[in-house]
Amino acid sequence: MESRAHRFQANAADSLANPVLQANLRTAKGKFVDKRAIALRELGEADAFEATREAARAVRDSVLGDIDLWLEKFEENAVARGAAVLWARDGAEICRLVAEIGRRHGVAKAVKSKSMLSEEAGLNLALEASGIRPVETDLGEYILQINRNEPPSHIIAPVVHKSLDEVADLFHSVHKTPRKTEIPALTREAREVLREHFLTAEMGISGGNFLIAETGSVALVTNEGNGRMVTTLPRVHVVITGIEKVIPTLEDLCLLMRLLPRSATGQSISNYVSVLTGVKRPDEHDGPEHLYFILVDNGRADVVGSEFRDMLRCIRCGACMNHCPVYQTIGGHAYGWVYPGPMGSVLTPLYTGIENAIDLPQAATLCNQCGVVCPVKIPLPDLLRKLREKQVERNLRPRFERGALKVWAWVARHPTLYGIGARLGVRYLKWLAGGKPSIAVLGTAPEWTKGRDFPAPEGRTFRELYARRRGKP
Amino acid sequence: MRVALFVTCLVDLMRPKIGFAAIELLEAAGCTVVVPTRQTCCGQPAWNSGDRAAAAQLAKKVIAEFEGFEHVVAPSGSCADHIRNEYPVLLAGAPEWQARARALAPRVHELTDFLVRVARLERVPGCFAGRVTYHDSCAGLRRLGIKAQPRDLLARLPGIELQEMSGAEECCGFGGAFSLKFGEIAAAIAQRKCACACATGAAAIVGGDLGCLLNIEGKLRRMGDETTRVLHIAEVLTAK
Ligand code: SF4
Numbered sequence: 001m002e003s004r005a006h007r008f009q010a011n012a013a014d015s016l017a018n019p020v021l022q023a024n025l026r027t028a029k030g031k032f033v034d035k036r037a038i039a040l041r042e043l044g045e046a047d048a049f050e051a052t053r054e055a056a057r058a059v060r061d062s063v064l065g066d067i068d069l070w071l072e073k074f075e076e077n078a079v080a081r082g083a084a085v086l087w088a089r090d091g092a093e094i095c096r097l098v099a100e101i102g103r104r105h106g107v108a109k110a111v112k113s114k115s116m117l118s119e120e121a122g123l124n125l126a127l128e129a130s131g132i133r134p135v136e137t138d139l140g141e142y143i144l145q146i147n148r149n150e151p152p153s154h155i156i157a158p159v160v161h162k163s164l165d166e167v168a169d170l171f172h173s174v175h176k177t178p179r180k181t182e183i184p185a186l187t188r189e190a191r192e193v194l195r196e197h198f199l200t201a202e203m204g205i206s207g208g209n210f211l212i213a214e215t216g217s218v219a220l221v222t223n224e225g226n227g228r229m230v231t232t233l234p235r236v237h238v239v240i241t242g243i244e245k246v247i248p249t250l251e252d253l254c255l256l257m258r259l260l261p262r263s264a265t266g267q268s269i270s271n272y273v274s275v276l277t278g279v280k281r282p283d284e285h286d287g288p289e290h291l292y293f294i295l296v297d298n299g300r301a302d303v304v305g306s307e308f309r310d311m312l313r314c315i316r317c318g319a320c321m322n323h324c325p326v327y328q329t330i331g332g333h334a335y336g337w338v339y340p341g342p343m344g345s346v347l348t349p350l351y352t353g354i355e356n357a358i359d360l361p362q363a364a365t366l367c368n369q370c371g372v373v374c375p376v377k378i379p380l381p382d383l384l385r386k387l388r389e390k391q392v393e394r395n396l397r398p399r400f401e402r403g404a405l406k407v408w409a410w411v412a413r414h415p416t417l418y419g420i421g422a423r424l425g426v427r428y429l430k431w432l433a434g435g436k437p438s439i440a441v442l443g444t445a446p447e448w449t450k451g452r453d454f455p456a457p458e459g460r461t462f463r464e465l466y467a468r469r470r471g472k473p
Numbered sequence: 474m475r476v477a478l479f480v481t482c483l484v485d486l487m488r489p490k491i492g493f494a495a496i497e498l499l500e501a502a503g504c505t506v507v508v509p510t511r512q513t514c515c516g517q518p519a520w521n522s523g524d525r526a527a528a529a530q531l532a533k534k535v536i537a538e539f540e541g542f543e544h545v546v547a548p549s550g551s552c553a554d555h556i557r558n559e560y561p562v563l564l565a566g567a568p569e570w571q572a573r574a575r576a577l578a579p580r581v582h583e584l585t586d587f588l589v590r591v592a593r594l595e596r597v598p599g600c601f602a603g604r605v606t607y608h609d610s611c612a613g614l615r616r617l618g619i620k621a622q623p624r625d626l627l628a629r630l631p632g633i634e635l636q637e638m639s640g641a642e643e644c645c646g647f648g649g650a651f652s653l654k655f656g657e658i659a660a661a662i663a664q665r666k667c668a669c670a671c672a673t674g675a676a677a678i679v680g681g682d683l684g685c686l687l688n689i690e691g692k693l694r695r696m697g698d699e700t701t702r703v704l705h706i707a708e709v710l711t712a713k
Pocket of ligand 1: 315319320376378
């Protein structure tokens, strides 16, 4: 997918100016945040969540320490169960490999369940170009696909930015059916359309929540059941997932599953949890005849050995964005690439180039709400700050900003000069306020007064007043 | 107990009253308060902008000026957190300074935390009546565990009624430089905060970090609310 992250400011302004989106974001926020809070209480007292996430962090960290070994082990066990394991360096390689597999097996149609990697690669367009029709079967992804391949705005709830009304209009115009406004009627309509595709597709494409090294399996966490259809009905199943998704054992899966659905949707467990191992054996009734794993780098291997390694612990629960004040305000599309919110603001620069997503690491208040909800304890604010440091090191910040910071930092080390500057500054601001309690337009900080006033200072600095007070007996 | 006041650059510039209120509270708790006069800023703006070198220079300055005191108190969770938790990180390249930062860290406190847990203030000097609501600033809350301390102190004022707002722990949208770079997003976040605060019917929104308070007050005034007061907790606890 082509990144529009460099247009962040404009994207965000569009989001703020869109009243329908704003209303949809408000509804979504309450749902996610409250449900998660309730679900986590099931783990026990607050410290039970802390203990569980510490254990999850440790598992994910230790895998990343030896990721090559765990991937080899996974490959060995997956191959032993009849799967083929392929490696893709980037999105273009994913597209090429999937198209090749399709050609080899005479595929005309592929049904897909959710895969963020396929978004990274822009797989749907590539498949169409090579004569394979991709059909998204996750309800959200399906809605986006029939809406002219609109990108998702959330990693687990791709259409969270849309209202019921918008979906009703879309179904009415695309399916050419009478307009329905009840959710069950709409889902039924989608199901009817999709059923036909499940039965006729030759290939199923899925993502993978985890790869289990000891068994060579992929674990899928879904709610709609489409994942099972995609992975069992077609002759060919292709799993596309990032190399960082590998975990050692099924026990580790159990541990992570205590956190993933609770953090994501506030469910104790998702409606479906599938652990798929190998191809259909002679004595089995269902399952694919051919199973391929495409394990993708696309920037990840470089991160393993970097100071950003913690980010690869991510289990894609979405809690960080659900709790992010910025995401809650502008929604996912504004971030411009596949991953939104705090995790996206770290991943997008790492995977698409720091220079191509300059605003994302800056567009955070560092409130650490993301850091305290992340089920694998990724220090997201620290990583965002480190990315800011990279921007400075590589001279990517605007000249004015760099200059201003340098001058300020120099003056701040010279107290006498600083005192004089501060004195003049506050007098100027006080004069600007003209006796009013706040300033409506501030030329020196125009962004501040776009949507807020700037409260007027008292007019004297503390150091002045304190010196005066000390001067008196 | 000899305590150094870290005034914070925002209080110095915008609301000196808060600094004097902090001194009054510390003295009421029996402390001897010293205000090192060469202090400027803790350097957090540089650190959060990614300028490690500038942040480290300012950190060294603060350490040198404050390490001789038994305790250092700041009327800001954000600055206290920066000195306590970030100095040792940002000085990683200078082991000797890092050791000094580590030695200073446990003696740096946010004001309300210090008053309740360390100095054990008994009688709050102020007198404030009416309904207030409290905004938990992010760094204080999530990095220093400041939640009960300000409420404990407020509850000692006879005639005050604390009405909690929904989402009290949510960020107000200030975020330092974020406010200046993404003004409209910051203002939209602040709008939610103001709506929650005003829904309590409070006459004053109280908090422990001036940055957040300026953000909230700026939004309130822009929304046309000229009456709801926005106060630092030190001002409330010393109100006459
Ligand atoms: S960074 Fe943490 S909270 Fe965000 S999606 Fe990943 S695991 Fe979930």
